[in-house]
Amino acid sequence: PTVWQHPYVNIFKQFKVESWKKSSKEGDVTSVMDKHLKCTVFKIQGSIPAGNYIQLPRTTTQSLGLTGRFLYFMFKPLPSKYFVIHVDTVSEDGLVVRVSFSNLFKFKSTSTWLQFPFACQPAKGMKKNNNPTDSVEHRTALGAKTNFMGPAPHAQKWTVLVLDMHYILSMYINRKFSHIKNLRICANILIKNCFTSDISYDPRISVDQARLLGITSVDENAAPMPRDMNFFLPKSKEWDDCYDIVRFPLDTPTTPVLPFDAIRRSDTPLDAKRRGDGPLTSTQRKISAMKTKHSNSSPGIISNPSVTMVESSHGDVHVFANKPDIRLKLTNQNSEFERSNQNEVLQPDPILKLRKVIGFGGQKNKSLWHPGSSLHGGNDIIVYACNSVIVAMETATGHQHFFIGHTEDVSAIAFNKMQGAAPCILASAQSGAGGIVRIWKFESQECLAVIRSQNATAMNLLSFSSSGAILVGVGRDGHGKNLFMVWDTSGALRHGSVTVIAKAHTDVEILRIAVSPIDDTRMLSCGRDNLRFWRVRSNQLRSCPVAMPTDRKIGDFSDVTFARSDLNEVSVYACTKAGYIIEVDFHKVTIRSIHKFTCIKYPLLLTGIALNSIRFTESFVATCSDDGFLRLWALDLSAAFIEA
Incomplete structure (x- = not known):
């Protein structure tokens, strides 16, 4: 049914904008002759953009039904004015999502409305002899750190805006694009046309140039734009000198690198x-x-x-x-x-x-250790991060293996397996925008997948389930709240696919996170004055706090771990900065026992030894504390075997 839409659809021609039979207009909408394009364009102007517009189709109850991946706008903002364009899209599950862009907006994202700011880039001025020269706005923009936001500058070029609708819906609201329902082009703007296509056209390539260069396929994403859709180009002029092209995402129509929060021109x-x-x-x-x-x-x-x-x-x-x-x-x-x-x-x-890394970025992340195995000649392995490089060092020989690919400091690392076998998958997160997490094949240091989280500023904690099929990450969103993410990593080794299972925002501070060894859908987190269980059910993430005693000050939690007694029985232990170790019933979510560790030299001190970490094995319990000691305890925490 969509064969008629290939290779492209001229929207203004298809819906007969000139006669206004299949479209409508409101307010000050006129057709004028543009001397640069040498053709008739529509001029939409008015003090209130919402009251002056072109609507396609005629009523909002109708639908354009345009399925093309790329939506092209050919327009020019009016100087010193604001403009707004609304695109109503429909996802495959029937949800109507409005995508809007304007030089009036700030970025905003909801489940049904995406607002993107449009940065109007000043153009060069013109001398009397028609030779380009630098305008004041253009020269100011060259030295500015960001593009111009706000009213359009006086010197403007005609612009081709290319929106990748598949990318926008999938990245920002996790929906699959189906078709475009309607368009509303509001004041203040000059617009020549708009059209849709599954082809990524490049208006800088003419048909003759493409024929000489051997570009005969659209697979290279640089097909020449059809003549009736392109701008008029004077002789002896370059396209980039006369016009602008803006792609969203920036010049990466097929493989965007990061989510963007503004539409702006990138370098040609x-x-x-x-x-x-x-x-x-x-x-x-x-x-x-x-x-x-x-x-x-x-x-x-x-x-x-x-x-x-x-x-x-x-x-x-x-x-x-x-x-x-x-x-x-x-x-x-x-x-x-x-x-x-x-x-x-x-x-x-x-x-x-790179031969060797000297140093350890231990302020943001911990190091991981794995006992000797067949990997790397049976040597024990220590994995740690130094800035943006992850180092896996053999303890016996000192030989280092490197995981290179992060562009910011590594903030967290985690193995999918920590006992009994060599680690198959390593997960690492980096600081900075995008909340980027990389999944590595440990044996070959090969990056299997790159996970990007919308609006996340960083992922600070990572934890795998014992099966390696679930990865949990905790970071911050753009509003400073904690962002809790759960991914399915079962297909990472086979075909490099990682999907989001659930996510949640919370005001609770989280310092440690762990996944249950007997149930991949159950997690445990701890932080300042809180110990909380999490559960994934029907792609929803819910939490339940553990009630703390009121007769004593437990203090801030510093670490949490699971102690497994048999296949189906597991206990939860958490340690605090006040020297307490708390045992929690996993199924009833209640406290079983509380242990306090105090200094032998000063038994009357009310404050115990601050504990930083706790781990359980089949034979003993290991703790690390602020007094600089590593201690091994009996499983019932009755006595310490050794301290160092």
Whole structure:
């Protein structure tokens, strides 16, 4: 039923905007002749944007039914004014979600409405001889740290805005895009057209250029824009000098890296290439080669530069020195396109290789230890983080293995297995926006998956279940509340897939988190003045606090652990900064016993020894305390075997 929508749908033409039979207008909406585009456009203006608009279709009860992944707007904001555009979409489960963007908004996200701020970038001014020169706003924007927010600047370009509807709905509200229901384009704006397509068009490539460069497939995401949808381009002018293109997410229509909270113009491929601060795809290198033909020393020959930057699937950037691998020979009779795969690589490659890391970033995360196994020759392994690098060091030889890929300091690490066998999966989180968590195959240091959490500022705690199928993470959202996430990691080793099972926001402070060894849906957390059980049921995360005694001051909880007696029996132990160890009944969620540890030298002190960590094994209990001692206790906590 959607065959008629391929390869694209000209929305204004399909719904006959000029006659207003299938569409409607309200307020000051007129058609004017634009001298730059040399065609008729619609001008929507008014002091109140909500009272001046174009509505598609005619009534909100009707539906456009447009299924194209990419939505294209061709518009120009009016100077010193605000504008608003609303796009009502429908998810596959029937939920209507409004996606709006405006230079009036701040970012806001709800279950049915997404508001994105649009940053209007100032354009260059024009001299009398029609040569571009820097306007005051443009020169100010070049030195600014962020794009201009607020009313549109006086100097504006016509802009092509490309919205990836699949990405927006899946990333921000975890829904699958079905179709576009209606559009409402409000004042103050000039708009030429809008259309939908499953193809990622690039208006900077003409049909003739694409034919010469051999671009015949849309798989490269750089198909030339149809002539009737593109802007008029004067002779001897470059497209980027006359117009802007803005993609949301930023210039990554198929594989976005991070969620974004604003729509803004990013650098064009040529700008990034001139500065050398960004990798280019093969198609972009072709475009760059064609656009630099006037600067080549040999007339009639177009080639890419001698330095190529390539981004791998893991996000690493590699720089290669090579001979031109794309060359276009232009003759009077015909055109010939050549491709060569012979590269002249600098030796050695890579020039630098990380050999050893000296240091430990222990302020934000803990180190992990695993006993000797068949992995790495049977040596014991210590895993820790130093800034953005994770180090796995063999204790016997000191040999280090590195997990490289994080772009910020590593804030948490966790194994999926800690007993009986070599760890198969390592999870690591980094600080900074996005709440990025990486899943690694431990044996090969290969990154299996990258998890990104919307609106999360960091993931500070990670914990695997004993089966390795569940990963729990705790971090902060944009409002400073604790964000509790539960992921399904059962498919990480097989096909690198990790899905969200449940998430919750809470005001309770969480310092430690652990998953039950007998039930992957039960978790336990502790923090300042609280000990809390969590449970996942029907993709919902609920919690229940443990009632604390009122006759004594327990203090802040510092650690929590499970003690397993048999296959179906488990006890919960938590330690506090006041020197208490509390045993909790796992099934009844009540306190069984309370133990207090005091200093032998000063038995009359009311405050006990502050405990930082506690762990149970089959033979003893291990505790760490503020007095600098590691102690091993009997399982009933009656006496200490040894302290060091």
